Amino acid sequence: MSRQAQEQAARDRFNALLGPATFHEGWESLLALSPSFFNASVSLASVPRKNLHLSSKNQALIGLAVDSAATHLFTPGIRTNVAAALKEGASIAEVVEVIELSSTLGIHACNIGVPLLVEVLKEEGLHVAETTKEFDQRQEKLKEEFTTKRGYWHTFWEDFLRLDADFFESYLEFSAMPWTKEVDGKVGGALEPKVKELVYCAFDCASTHLYKPGLKLHIGNALGYGATPHEILEVFEIATLLSLHTAHVAAPIILELNAQKGTI
The missing domain is CATH 1.20.1290.10 (AhpD-like)
Structure with missing residues (x-):
């Protein structure tokens, strides 16, 4: 041939x-x-x-x-x-939602970095009070909101929420949007x-x-x-x-x- x-x-x-x-x-x-x-x-x-x-x-x-x-x-x-x-x-909404979901990948910088930061701080005996404090009322509310909107909770969010509630709250809004938005009159996203x-x-x-x-x-x-x-x-x-x-x-x-x- x-x-x-x-x-x-x-x-x-x-x-x-x-x-x-x-x-x-x-x-x-x-x-x-x-x-x-x-x-x-x-x-x-x-x-x-x-x-x-x-x-x-x-x-x-x-x-x-x-x-x-x-x-x-x-x-x-x-x-x-x-x-x-x-x-x-x-649908266009389904295709766009894949992009929205995939755009959460960048948070893994925090999912990996924050626990390592806390680990090193504990090894060095630094900022002990800040890394071991209990959640305040706002943080508890954010944890509950994340669990409700995203359908789960994991321990790797703990230190992140403890150290920077503002960024955590913004990420919650960003990542939960595909799970909570209304599409064609239905709440919960397209997929x-x-x-x-x-x-x-x-x-x-x-x-x-x-x-x-x-x-x-x-x-x-x-x-x-x-x-x-x-x-x-x-x-x-x-x-x-x-x-x-x-x-x-x-x-x-x-x-x-x-x-x-x-x-x-």
């Missing part, structure tokens, strides 16, 4: 398994450089689409969470997943709670982040909202596809620079 025929067969297989709408410059350049790696990548990416433990719409939303996370920001994937989600019937928790799982488990405390917490929350182990595993599988973006970003650059040498 000629190289041209091989590439056409690979493209036809891609279209059959992943759909022509998902074919972007990264895939095209990878096919030109390495048809065998292209085919292996298509095989990997197609498994969640075959199993469909999550609906096609929710798979696209999970992919959007991975690609739009601050630790990744893969523009071709964002575009592909938004288009796929809309095609599968997602069901299970899907919200799976979105958190998606960017926490991604190789660009790997935030274990949050991932464990949100796995438990997702199970509590009715998620199955296979649905959660499928989130991990979709997040694993982030690794394909190495080739999707590099392949076009390789072709461009090689063409400048006049060898293609």
Whole structure:
């Protein structure tokens, strides 16, 4: 079989398994450089689409969470997943809510940093009164409000709330909004709670982040909202596809620079 025929067969297989709408410059350049790696990548990416433990719409939303996370920001994937989600019937409100949920990733600077700060302060015997004081009335109210609006509480919020109630209160407003806003006359956001928790799982488990405390917490929350182990595993599988973006970003650059040498 000629190289041209091989590439056409690979493209036809891609279209059959992943759909022509998902074919972007990264895939095209990878096919030109390495048809065998292209085919292996298509095989990997197609498994969640075959199993469909999550609906096609929710798979696209999970992919959007991975690609739009601050630790990744893969523009071709964002575009592909938004288009796929809309095609599968997602509303604009649902798509935007994934962005709102994924935008909470940055708080992990505090979730990791504050406990370490307190640990070092205690080791050094510094600011003991400030790091061991009981919550005042405002802090207790904020803890109760967080638990009500977000549906859980975790000990890693304790020191954060103790040391800076103002920032905690602002973050509560920011993070609770997808859980409390009114959409189409219904309070609670656009996505069901299970899907919200799976979105958190998606960017926490991604190789660009790997935030274990949050991932464990949100796995438990997702199970509590009715998620199955296979649905959660499928989130991990979709997040694993982030690794394909190495080739999707590099392949076009390789072709461009090689063409400048006049060898293609």
